Amino acid sequence: MTHPPALSTPALAAKNLFKVFGRAPQAAVEKLRAGFSRSEVSEQGTAAVIDASFEVHPGEIFVIMGLSGSGKSTIIRMLNGLHEATAGTVEVQGDALTGVSSSRLRSLRRDRLAMVFQHFALLPHRTVAANVAYPLELRGVGKAERLAKANEILALVGLEGWGDKLPSALSGGMQQRVGIARALAADTDVLLMDEAFSALDPLIRREMQEQLLELQRTLKKTIVFITHDLNEAMFLGDRIAVMRDGRIVQIGTPEDILTDPANDYVEQFVQDVDRARVLTAGNVMERPRPRVEASAGPRTALRQMRDAYMSAVYVTDRDRKPLGIITDRDAITLVRAGESSLLSKLKPLPQSVHEDEVLMNLFVPSVESPLPLAVLDTEGRLSGVIPRVTLLAALGPGPTSTEEITVLPQPLPSAEIDAVLDAPDATSLENQEVAR
Numbered sequence: 001m002t003h004p005p006a007l008s009t010p011a012l013a014a015k016n017l018f019k020v021f022g023r024a025p026q027a028a029v030e031k032l033r034a035g036f037s038r039s040e041v042s043e044q045g046t047a048a049v050i051d052a053s054f055e056v057h058p059g060e061i062f063v064i065m066g067l068s069g070s071g072k073s074t075i076i077r078m079l080n081g082l083h084e085a086t087a088g089t090v091e092v093q094g095d096a097l098t099g100v101s102s103s104r105l106r107s108l109r110r111d112r113l114a115m116v117f118q119h120f121a122l123l124p125h126r127t128v129a130a131n132v133a134y135p136l137e138l139r140g141v142g143k144a145e146r147l148a149k150a151n152e153i154l155a156l157v158g159l160e161g162w163g164d165k166l167p168s169a170l171s172g173g174m175q176q177r178v179g180i181a182r183a184l185a186a187d188t189d190v191l192l193m194d195e196a197f198s199a200l201d202p203l204i205r206r207e208m209q210e211q212l213l214e215l216q217r218t219l220k221k222t223i224v225f226i227t228h229d230l231n232e233a234m235f236l237g238d239r240i241a242v243m244r245d246g247r248i249v250q251i252g253t254p255e256d257i258l259t260d261p262a263n264d265y266v267e268q269f270v271q272d273v274d275r276a277r278v279l280t281a282g283n284v285m286e287r288p289r290p291r292v293e294a295s296a297g298p299r300t301a302l303r304q305m306r307d308a309y310m311s312a313v314y315v316t317d318r319d320r321k322p323l324g325i326i327t328d329r330d331a332i333t334l335v336r337a338g339e340s341s342l343l344s345k346l347k348p349l350p351q352s353v354h355e356d357e358v359l360m361n362l363f364v365p366s367v368e369s370p371l372p373l374a375v376l377d378t379e380g381r382l383s384g385v386i387p388r389v390t391l392l393a394a395l396g397p398g399p400t401s402t403e404e405i406t407v408l409p410q411p412l413p414s415a416e417i418d419a420v421l422d423a424p425d426a427t428s429l430e431n432q433e434v435a436r
C-alpha cells in the first residue's frame with residue numbers, strides 16, 4: 001500500500017471521462033469533443049458517458065442521479081475499472097486508475113474500492129458469513145479470522161446470528177445488508193453503490209437509507225451512491241451530480257439543486273421533491289432577530305423589541321450562546337427599577353432546533369415556540385431564527401425567505417381600539433336622532 005494521501009487529495013477524481021460502446025468509439029469521442037450531439041454520433045456507437053468531470057471528497061456521500069439509460073452505471077463502472085474509459089482519466093486517492101496495468105488495476109480495486117450492486121450478487125451456495133468474508137478470502141486472510149470479522153460486520157448491519165444461513169433464506173432487504181456487509185468487509189475507504197436500494201420495498205428502502213446514514217456517521221467512508229430516485233438522492237447525498245443523456249448537467253448540494261436548478265430539465269426533476277425532508281433549518285433560517293446580548297441591558301432590549309414589533313427577544317452571551325428570553329413587560333419593569341442587567345428577569349429558552357434538522361421536524365417546535373424558532377449550530381450558538389411564515393413559504397417552490405411576502409402591519413394597541421369603540425361616533429349619533 002502507498003502512503004496515505006494528503007487531506008486535500010480527492011478520494012476519487014474523474015476528468016473528462018467518455019465511454020462510447022460500439023464500432024468506432026474514438027471517432028465518436030472526437031466528434032463529441034467537436035460539439036456533435038449524442039444522436040449525431042450514433043453511427044459510431046452509443047455515447048453512454050460524455051465528458052464527465054467531478055471530484056469526490058473524502059468522507060462524503062456523492063450521489064449520481066439520472067433517469068434510466070443516462071449513464072450512471074457506466075460511470076461507476078469506470079470508477080472501479082470494470083469498464084475501461086474511452087477517453088479521460090480516473091484517479092483514486094491521487095493514484096491513476098486509468099491506463100495502468102491489469103495487475104495494478106486489480107490491486108487498486110481490491111485495496112481501495114468496494115462495490116454494492118443492485119441485485120445483491122451474493123454467492124448462492126455459500127453461507128451469509130462466507131459471502132461477507134469473501135473479500136478477505138481474496139486477500140488471503142485465514143478462515144477463522146475472516147469468519148470472526150464477518151460476524152462482527154454482520155452485527156454492524158443488524159444481521160447478528162444469520163451467518164450460517166444461505167442467502168436464499170433471507171428477505172431482499174436482508175440480502176442487501178449482506179451485500180453491504182461484504183463491501184464493508186473489504187475495509188476500503190471508498191464504497192461504490194449502484195442502485196443498491198432500488199430493488200427493495202419502499203418501507204425497507206427508507207429503513208436502509210437511514211441505516212446507511214447511521215453507519216456512515218461512524219465509518220466515515222467515501223461513498224458514491226447511484227440512484228434514479230431524486231428523494232433518495234436528496235436524502236443521502238452531501239452532493240448530487242444530475243445526469244442526462246450521458247452528460248452531467250449539474251453538481252451541487254441538495255439545496256443548490258432544489259433552489260437553483262441549472263436548467264429546465266433539473267427544474268422539472270425537482271418539482272416532485274418532498275422539500276420538507278430535504279431542506280434543513282440551516283437552509284431556510286433568517287438572521288437571528290430579535291436578539292440582544294445580556295450585557296446590553298433592558299433599554300436596548302426594549303428598543304429591539306419595538307423595532308421588530310415583538311413582545312420578547314432572545315438573550316445571548318457574547319458568543320451568541322442563548323441564555324433565555326426577555327419579554328417587553330419584564331424589560332419595562334427592569335428599566336423602571338433602574339436595573340442595568342437583564343439576568344434577573346430571564347425566562348428559559350423556548351424550543352430550539354439544530355441547523356441540520358429537516359423542515360419536517362420543525363412544525364411541532366415551531367408551534368410550541370412563542371418566538372420565531374431558534375436555530376442552534378453545533379457549538380450551541382444561536383445561528384438563526386425561523387418565523388412560522390418562513391417555514392410555510394419554504395415548502396413551496398419559489399423564494400425560501402419571507403422578504404417577498406406581504407404581511408399585515410402590526411395590530412393597533414388594544415387601548416387605542418377601545419377608545420374608538422367606546423366613543424360615540426357619527427352614525428350612532430344619527431341612529432340616536434332617528435330613535436328619538
Ligand SMILES: Nc1ncnc2c1ncn2[C@@H]1O[C@H](COP(=O)(O)OP(=O)(O)OP(=O)(O)O)[C@@H](O)[C@H]1O
Binds near residue numbers: 021046070228
Ligand atoms: N455494455 C454495453 N454495451 C452497449 N451499450 C451499453 C452497454 N452498457 C450500457 N450501454 C448503453 O449505455 C447507456 C447508458 O447505460 P447505463 O447502464 O450506464 O445507464 P444507467 O443510467 O445506469 O441506467 P439504469 O438506471 O437503467 O441502470 C444506455 O443507452 C445503454 O444502453
Ligand SMILES: [Mg+2]
Binds near residue numbers: 195
Ligand atoms: Mg444502471
